Amino acid sequence: MALEHAILVSLLEKPGSGYELARRFERSIGYFWTATHQQIYRVLKRMEGDGWIDVREVPQQGRPDKKEYSVAALGRTVLSRWLHEPIEPESVRHDLAVKIRGAAFDDPVALIGEVERHQRAHADRLTHYLAGQLRDFTGPDAPTAQDAGQELQHAVLRGGIAYERMMLAWLDDVLATLHGLRPEH
């Protein structure tokens, strides 16, 4: 499992509270690893108990105090060990693909709206990624000399962009197939 490791990476990039992590998991990290705040708080507690991360109570004004977590020496060791051991290529789970194959036994045309909805969602994500790329990496305000961390973050973001573009093209293909089915129906 990699939620612990995703949290370690995120805290190395920048220390933060469970709440802040939850928000990052809705944004940048969430592009390739999702988690809810309940899950994050639970895992943070365990990681703290295991000595992977340190806590610091940060009093705040006008809002509740927060616990800021940062990676401890042991956490770095654990992450390093994980980085050096091979992992299996991810197993995919695509509800939509199940639906598309299932549509053969129902009304395929009824699926068109759903596919278009997904296409819009992917188009939105793509727009969002491209804006992020312009802001952080390729735009005029982006830092010119980039360190390893930025180079790698950019590489991951390019992966997200490639994924969304692929999905948009494929969903176009699926729509064409669904429309092509119409006459014989």
Next chain:
Amino acid sequence: MALEHAILVSLLEKPGSGYELARRFERSIGYFWTATHQQIYRVLKRMEGDGWIDVREVPQQGRPDKKEYSVAALGRTVLSRWLHEPIEPESVRHDLAVKIRGAAFDDPVALIGEVERHQRAHADRLTHYLAGQLRDFTGPDAPTAQDAGQELQHAVLRGGIAYERMMLAWLDDVLATLHGLRPEH
């Protein structure tokens, strides 16, 4: 959750035993939905209890008897209802992306072997998909006039092919980035 639905679709395409389903989930269905035999047997039992599927004991020679499952009327209804309700675009989980961002805090060069390993795995899958496409859809032995089911299965397979090609190109990109980091290290 969609394991039930994936099983219903698979059983509609062709009735079969838990064992056969488990093998299909290593092959065609497994391209977009993974499940182990333990999971499948457990869910089949529940689905049978709920009246979604029917069982038929099939005695065999030279090998253990099997229970052949097929979709009951209620199962069809359940599937149809699911097909008509909207689902959220999948949440992705990419261990490798976590590793790539994590590599900035360790030795990025050490990741090259791992990325190449993943690339080989994706190349193998692509080869496998392309062989399947040739066999079932575009080759000389493929049926000429295809029904809706085949058209849709082919569309899903094209999605798998597009995905693997995208991954191969992206992993090339990642490798180039990792190599580009070398000098400054």
Next chain:
DNA sequence: CTTGTCTATGCAACGAGTTGCATAGGAGGA
């Protein structure tokens, strides 16, 4: 003749992930 693989089914325990709910102060709008 033993070892290993294939078909075929399943239990038990555990770990991961989701859903619902709860608390609580401050800010802003109707």
Next chain:
DNA sequence: TCCTCCTATGCAACTCGTTGCATAGACAAG
């Protein structure tokens, strides 16, 4: 003033998914 949203943390219950193990006959290779 009340209602809602935002920050911030967390528990409890449940479902989903993984891992390890067990059984058992048939067949092939060494």
